[in-house]
Amino acid sequence: MSNSPLLPDSDQDWSDLMRQLQAGPPARPRSGFYTRVQARLVADTAVAPSWWPMWFHRPAYALLLGALLITLSGDGSALRPAQKVGSCESCPDEQPQRELKR
């Protein structure tokens, strides 16, 4: 039902078209393919496996982990609540704030 002889319908016709268009010898890898595969395999195994987990190799994760460690370690200053508003340690004359009582 094709309008064009170049646009086949059937399964076999498509294979024929592809074969016809791909004229010439079939593609092949360059000679010495096995040698290159072997060299690659040797190179791959020569790289010592890192004992760091893979995710740690990403800088964003490493920074995040660093920030988390800083936050959780030490004196915990990062977790301490902020000072009360109005108090001033460098002002000796300041009266301690009193709670308002009715």
Next chain:
Amino acid sequence: MVAHLQQGSEAAFRTLVERYQDRIYRTVLSLLRSPEEAEDVAQEVFVEVYQTIGQFRGEAALSTWLYQVATSRALQHCRKARAKKRFAYFSSLLGFDNGVLHEVRDHAHPLALLEGQEQLQVLQAHIARLPSRQQVAFTLRHEQELTYEEIAAVLRTTLPTVESLLFRARQTLRKHLQPRPGHV
């Protein structure tokens, strides 16, 4: 052969590579369309096969497993290349790069108007734009000439699904490549 491979026999691995290198290279080449990239990915396929042969349980034929590794590696490579291209495009839009990386306009001539190599290139460009499973099915069927059963095994799917994938692929190609009235 599988048993020898699993024991780490170098001779068996050499036989495997020499027996399948052309088929694997051609399959990858038909999905990537670049001889350099196809060579690189074909090498990766055999390295992966060597490293993971221990996991091969023999549920499918060895050739089926090789095609599975080859097609998934090739598609993975395509996805990475596309992501890189998108990144480069957005970088150029934002002015991070001075190079002009606009997409080449698609002057899709109908096949009937073009000569041999041009026809093939136009057809290949349209095959490359098919959804990945349709692309793999079409390539394995019409370029590697695998049977429907073999394609179903490679794609880990059923025969009717392969038929449907191929039907849709051919339909899409016909739609895009049909001569349009007034297109001279």
